[in-house]
Amino acid sequence: MYKIRTYNTISVKGLNRFSREDYEVASELPHPDAFLIRSQKLHDMEFPETLKAIGRAGAGVNNVPLERCIEQGIVVFNAPGANANAVKELVLAGMLLGSRDIYAGMKFVESLDQQDGLDPLLEKEKKRFAGTELIGKTLGVVGLGNIGSLVANMGLALGMKVIGYDPAISVEAAWRLSSDVEKMDNLNSLFGRADYISLHLPVLDATRGLVSDNLLSGVKPSLVLLNFARGEIVDNSAIVRALDDGRMHRYVSDFPANDTLRHPGILQMPHIGASTGEAEENCAIMVADQLMDFLENGNIANSVNFPNIALPRTTPVRVTITNRNVPKVLNQITAIIAEHDINIVDMLNKSRADLAYNIIDLEACPTDDSLDALRSIEEVINVRVLGSCQYR
Ligand SMILES: NC(=O)c1ccc[n+]([C@@H]2O[C@H](COP(=O)([O-])OP(=O)(O)OC[C@H]3O[C@@H](n4cnc5c(N)ncnc54)[C@H](O)[C@@H]3O)[C@@H](O)[C@H]2O)c1
Numbered sequence: 001m002y003k004i005r006t007y008n009t010i011s012v013k014g015l016n017r018f019s020r021e022d023y024e025v026a027s028e029l030p031h032p033d034a035f036l037i038r039s040q041k042l043h044d045m046e047f048p049e050t051l052k053a054i055g056r057a058g059a060g061v062n063n064v065p066l067e068r069c070i071e072q073g074i075v076v077f078n079a080p081g082a083n084a085n086a087v088k089e090l091v092l093a094g095m096l097l098g099s100r101d102i103y104a105g106m107k108f109v110e111s112l113d114q115q116d117g118l119d120p121l122l123e124k125e126k127k128r129f130a131g132t133e134l135i136g137k138t139l140g141v142v143g144l145g146n147i148g149s150l151v152a153n154m155g156l157a158l159g160m161k162v163i164g165y166d167p168a169i170s171v172e173a174a175w176r177l178s179s180d181v182e183k184m185d186n187l188n189s190l191f192g193r194a195d196y197i198s199l200h201l202p203v204l205d206a207t208r209g210l211v212s213d214n215l216l217s218g219v220k221p222s223l224v225l226l227n228f229a230r231g232e233i234v235d236n237s238a239i240v241r242a243l244d245d246g247r248m249h250r251y252v253s254d255f256p257a258n259d260t261l262r263h264p265g266i267l268q269m270p271h272i273g274a275s276t277g278e279a280e281e282n283c284a285i286m287v288a289d290q291l292m293d294f295l296e297n298g299n300i301a302n303s304v305n306f307p308n309i310a311l312p313r314t315t316p317v318r319v320t321i322t323n324r325n326v327p328k329v330l331n332q333i334t335a336i337i338a339e340h341d342i343n344i345v346d347m348l349n350k351s352r353a354d355l356a357y358n359i360i361d362l363e364a365c366p367t368d369d370s371l372d373a374l375r376s377i378e379e380v381i382n383v384r385v386l387g388s389c390q391y392r
Pocket residue numbers: 058059060061080081083084087142143144145146147148165166167168169170173200201202203206207228229230254271272273274275
């Protein structure tokens with residue numbers, strides 16, 4: 001029986017992927033094989049020794065200590081693209097909220113009491129809530145991955161001029177992106193040209209505080225900056241200074257913080273970019289399927305720290321081995337298996353940065369001695385036996 005410990009609210013459709021015969025799934029569960037999480041922060045948590053994988057039902061993995069997971073051989077999965085449409089649609093709402101004074105207008109209407117002269121009052125006051133249109137304006141998109149490419153294409157569909165910046169765009173994302181999106185190789189020029197800027201990059205050491213006084217020094221006074229990526233990417237004090245000095249128009253953010261609350265130029269939402277039934281289902285289903293294929297078959301898809309790898313099952317007995325990616329470990333592994341007279345039917349080895357991962361199908365169950373020998377190789381981080389001999 002595999003044990004999945006859940007954190008946060010995970011869509012039932014995803015949870016139902018785990019069969020009741022083979023999986024125990026609950027929020028309070030000792031000795032879990034895997035965690036299934038959303039925004040739960042794991043940096044300060046000590047991991048149980050049984051933990052083999054973490055499934056993040058979403059895109060951002062800044063809540064997971066990736067380096068520690070690499071050291072401990074824990075595979076971290078996410079759900080690339082599964083919530084991208086939900087975020088794209090909220091960006092559209094953010095762009096409209098940033099350019100028309102919809103929110104203030106609605107608050108004004110809500111403040112009114114029943115009265116005889118309602119119509120003339122509305123007609124008199126409505127000029128306070130006038131705005132501008134999106135068509136013809138320039139949209140800058142920073143980060144052209146799953147979400148950014150959808151936002152950029154949406155901008156074109158709205159009749160906007162779209163400019164984009166992504167120094168590490170993937171081949172798939174480049175294919176998704178319309179050729180009408182102008183590629184910029186300089187973030188300062190993008191910030192100088194855009195009327196709307198939407199951020200869709202991960203928070204990394206290199207992107208923390210990226211939107212700073214420096215970037216905001218040359219922006220248009222009409223700028224609406226949208227942040228549905230992460231709060232840490234933006235220096236809030238620089239935003240407040242730019243708004244207070246009239247150097248930009250609005251900041252629309254999915255990441256409220258104490259220093260942005262109640263500012264008239266800041267429109268904020270409680271991190272609801274991915275909060276649609278569809279996105280929650282897509283993310284939970286994708287990650288549940290990935291976790292099951294890993295736990296049952298050792299295959300890895302959409303990991304952010306391990307190589308992606310899949311080998312069709314050729315025998316009922318499969319061993320997976322994670323090791324540090326240095327020369328000669330594979331030789332030692334195959335030599336030990338041969339010394340114990342076990343035939344290898346098929347195997348696959350892949351590496352990613354400092355890690356290597358092996359899937360080995362055997363003709364017979366490995367003996368305790370052979371497993372001890374494999375585990376004693378200095379660079380081996382973990383060894384799992386899958387299939388009919390899960391005795392260790
Ligand atoms: N508000 C929400 O609820 C919500 C939902 C989903 C994702 N997000 C956030 O949005 C981010 C992007 O999500 P995604 O699904 O598009 O991820 P993604 O991995 O598909 O795309 C991220 C893109 O950013 C690019 N990038 C990396 N560093 C960059 C830099 N310095 N400048 C410009 N581009 C850079 C990458 O090359 C990649 O193409 C996530 O990391 C997450 O933090 C928020």
